[in-house]
Amino acid sequence: MTIASAIAGIGATEFSKRSGRSELQLAAEAVFRALDDAGLPPSEVDGLVTYSQDANQEIAVARETGIGELSFFSRIPYGGGAACATVQQAAMAIATRQASTVVCYRAFNERSGRRFGQPDATIGGEPSSQGLEMSWHVPYGLMTPAAWVAMFARRYMHTYGAGSEDFGRVAVAMRKHAATNPAAWFYKRPITLEEHQASRWIVEPLHLLDCCQESDGAVALVITSLDRARDLRHSPALIAAATQGAGAGQMMMTSYYRDDMTGLPEMSVVGRKLWEMSGMSPSDIQTAILYDHFTPFVLPQLEELGFCPRGEAKDFIADGGIELDGPLPVNPHGGQLGEAYIHGMNGIAEAVRQIRGTAVNQIKNARNVLVTAGTGVPTSALILTTP
Amino acid sequence: MTTVLTTPESVRELLAALAERQMAAGETPGAPAPDPVNLPMIRHWTAAMGDRNPVYTDEEFAARSVHGGIVAPPAMAQVWTMPGLGGERSPTPVDDVLAALDEHGFTGVVATNCEQTYHRYLRPGDRLVPATRMTGFAGPKRTALGEGYFVTWEVTWYASGEAVNSMVFRVLKFRPRERKSQPGIRKSYPLRPAVNRDTEFFWEGVRKGELRIQRCARCGELRHPPGPMCPRCRSADRTHVTASGVGTVYSYVVHHHPPVPGRETPFVVAVVELPEGVRIVGNVVDCRYEEVGIGMPVRVAYRRMDEDLILPMWVPRES
Numbered sequence: 001m002t003i004a005s006a007i008a009g010i011g012a013t014e015f016s017k018r019s020g021r022s023e024l025q026l027a028a029e030a031v032f033r034a035l036d037d038a039g040l041p042p043s044e045v046d047g048l049v050t051y052s053q054d055a056n057q058e059i060a061v062a063r064e065t066g067i068g069e070l071s072f073f074s075r076i077p078y079g080g081g082a083a084c085a086t087v088q089q090a091a092m093a094i095a096t097r098q099a100s101t102v103v104c105y106r107a108f109n110e111r112s113g114r115r116f117g118q119p120d121a122t123i124g125g126e127p128s129s130q131g132l133e134m135s136w137h138v139p140y141g142l143m144t145p146a147a148w149v150a151m152f153a154r155r156y157m158h159t160y161g162a163g164s165e166d167f168g169r170v171a172v173a174m175r176k177h178a179a180t181n182p183a184a185w186f187y188k189r190p191i192t193l194e195e196h197q198a199s200r201w202i203v204e205p206l207h208l209l210d211c212c213q214e215s216d217g218a219v220a221l222v223i224t225s226l227d228r229a230r231d232l233r234h235s236p237a238l239i240a241a242a243t244q245g246a247g248a249g250q251m252m253m254t255s256y257y258r259d260d261m262t263g264l265p266e267m268s269v270v271g272r273k274l275w276e277m278s279g280m281s282p283s284d285i286q287t288a289i290l291y292d293h294f295t296p297f298v299l300p301q302l303e304e305l306g307f308c309p310r311g312e313a314k315d316f317i318a319d320g321g322i323e324l325d326g327p328l329p330v331n332p333h334g335g336q337l338g339e340a341y342i343h344g345m346n347g348i349a350e351a352v353r354q355i356r357g358t359a360v361n362q363i364k365n366a367r368n369v370l371v372t373a374g375t376g377v378p379t380s381a382l383i384l385t386t387p
Numbered sequence: 388m389t390t391v392l393t394t395p396e397s398v399r400e401l402l403a404a405l406a407e408r409q410m411a412a413g414e415t416p417g418a419p420a421p422d423p424v425n426l427p428m429i430r431h432w433t434a435a436m437g438d439r440n441p442v443y444t445d446e447e448f449a450a451r452s453v454h455g456g457i458v459a460p461p462a463m464a465q466v467w468t469m470p471g472l473g474g475e476r477s478p479t480p481v482d483d484v485l486a487a488l489d490e491h492g493f494t495g496v497v498a499t500n501c502e503q504t505y506h507r508y509l510r511p512g513d514r515l516v517p518a519t520r521m522t523g524f525a526g527p528k529r530t531a532l533g534e535g536y537f538v539t540w541e542v543t544w545y546a547s548g549e550a551v552n553s554m555v556f557r558v559l560k561f562r563p564r565e566r567k568s569q570p571g572i573r574k575s576y577p578l579r580p581a582v583n584r585d586t587e588f589f590w591e592g593v594r595k596g597e598l599r600i601q602r603c604a605r606c607g608e609l610r611h612p613p614g615p616m617c618p619r620c621r622s623a624d625r626t627h628v629t630a631s632g633v634g635t636v637y638s639y640v641v642h643h644h645p646p647v648p649g650r651e652t653p654f655v656v657a658v659v660e661l662p663e664g665v666r667i668v669g670n671v672v673d674c675r676y677e678e679v680g681i682g683m684p685v686r687v688a689y690r691r692m693d694e695d696l697i698l699p700m701w702v703p704r705e706s
Contacts, residue, residue, distance in 0.1 A: 140698065
């Protein structure tokens with residue numbers, strides 16, 4: 001990128017099950033906090049980026065926060081796959097002088113409002129390309145994210161001899177990390193593998209505790225040029241690489257027709273690009289924020305990104321590989337399983353704290369942090385680094 | 388939420404008067420337990436329930452515990468005096484009330500409350516005698532199931548005259564709702580596929596009992612799910628072949644939660660691999676979900692969901 005950019009501010013609301021306020025208010029609160037964190041007034045912002053799924057228009061957020069004129073606004077599709085791509089879009093806008101300071105945000109009442117895990121009989125109803133894609137699945141009752149993911153998980157288990165406990169260890173590790181994070185919904189509430197195994201079936205092979213929680217809340221990020229960020233309140237988190245990825249034969253969440261169903265080809269796409277752009281390799285990463293809406297996809301992410309060989313993620317995890325004192329601490333904040341489900345945006349904020357050295361579960365010498373977005377969908381990823 | 392309804396006054400009064408009489412009758416003893424509290428029964432029950440507490444089954448352990456010997460799990464209270472398969476129930480004051488409710492059309496029944504109180508642990512050798520009294524009658528109420536009456540009774544178990552356990556039990560006896568639709572007319576199935584000119588051939592095939600796979604008319608490539616172009620040769624000229632109708636389960640899930648409109652849980656959805664070389668998603672039916680596995684041979688079966696929609700599904704096939 002011609003102009004290097006960095007994340008200069010992070011802000012969030014509390015993470016709850018019932019915010020008691022509108023999604024637009026949540027968005028505005030998070031934006032204010034991110035700007036205050038950066039030490040910038042709203043008038044400095046000239047770009048806004050969010051998810052296609054976000055219910056708060058950029059112009060509405062700009063009105064509520066007094067941001068004023070905008071020269072750049074953009075939205076990213078495919079659910080939680082958008083998370084890191086909001087930062088990528090902001091960085092591109094800054095690099096090409098479309099904007100100088102961009103705020104990325106995600107705000108929703110996903111628990112007290114519309115819950116993504118609840119079946120929506122209308123999703124296959126329209127003959128758009130997405131409606132037609134859904135129509136090969138929804139009529140059979142295959143219509144919740146847990147079910148879509150479970151179909152991949154079953155094949156992965158079959159191919160690599162993984163068991164439900166291997167998924168459970170991910171949940172246990174995330175809840176362990178969240179237990180020491182006061183911002184986490186599951187603060188001081190770790191779980192055991194036995195509790196994971198005893199939790200009820202949602203969609204076999206997924207237990208309840210394989211599924212991340214549902215949350216109300218918002219997170220916002222302030223992105224500006226590295227030069228500018230150096231003069232602001234905190235040490236900048238340089239965006240060393242940011243990219244999007246879709247695999248060949250990709251579908252929204254039902255890519256069952258393209259390969260052996262045990263990998264995440266779209267994560268391989270972003271992984272290759274991240275290493276190429278940053279000049280780094282997996283051994284350069286001190287901690288990773290891996291998207292954990294459902295435990296099973298943490299395993300192929302480790303494999304696709306090159307942190308362990310294919311099919312061996314279960315052993316890597318069983319050996320404590322993803323824990324705070326392991327070779328690759330994953331989600332020190334507790335992830336979406338432990339902290340909150342803010343569609344991946346809270347993970348980017350955690351990556352910034354790790355780079356700043358201000359995280360509650362701070363990883364020593366965290367110089368390079370890798371973050372991924374939604375799994376099983378067209379996705380995105382980034383690497384933040386100390387400049 | 389329940390609200391009071393008007394029913395024919397006579398029925399209401401008749402039921403209320405009967406209930407009043409039965410409640411006034413007080414406690415009626417039932418048949419004594421066929422066996423005293425005993426270790427073999429405890430062993431079977433704890434094994435079935437997965438309760439491994441050794442104080443129920445291990446004499447030595449129990450001797451050292453606060454109980455000083457084997458005790459029966461309190462939750463077995465009801466077990467000791469159950470009549471068993473084909474056994475005869477002894478009459479209770481509630482029977483007449485339930486029968487009268489049946490007679491007046493309140494034929495549905497659902498248990499709503501069961502609260503047990505354990506006055507002391509039971510030990511091998513205790514011989515129990517149950518006694519039942521009716522304690523409550525309320526209605527008619529309007530409930531989600533239909534209009535009905537709540538009937539409550541209490542069973543007390545005695546050992547040598549000492550009340551050792553008791554249980555309050557409540558049922559709702561309700562008048563099942565009449566089906567609104569005419570016989571033969573099904574409710575519309577809510578999970579409908581979107582269909583357009585690119586996919587219509589598939590659903591037309593399903594209506595004719597054919598499982599159709601798109602085939603490129605130029606290069607012969609088979610493709611499912613179908614689309615308007617052949618990604619291999621760019622031809623938009625397409626036709627289809629009829630699949631043999633057999634396949635094997637490539638992956639599958641068992642959906643338990645949350646409830647899905649138009650479906651009863653649990654149900655199985657599978658990715659089925661066809662010998663023609665494509666995969667297709669559908670339900671596996673006509674077998675228990677525990678029997679489904681990867682590699683399971685299946686064949687297509689067509690199921691009518693409502694007046695307009697038939698879905699291809701998969702049933703087990705001998706390999």
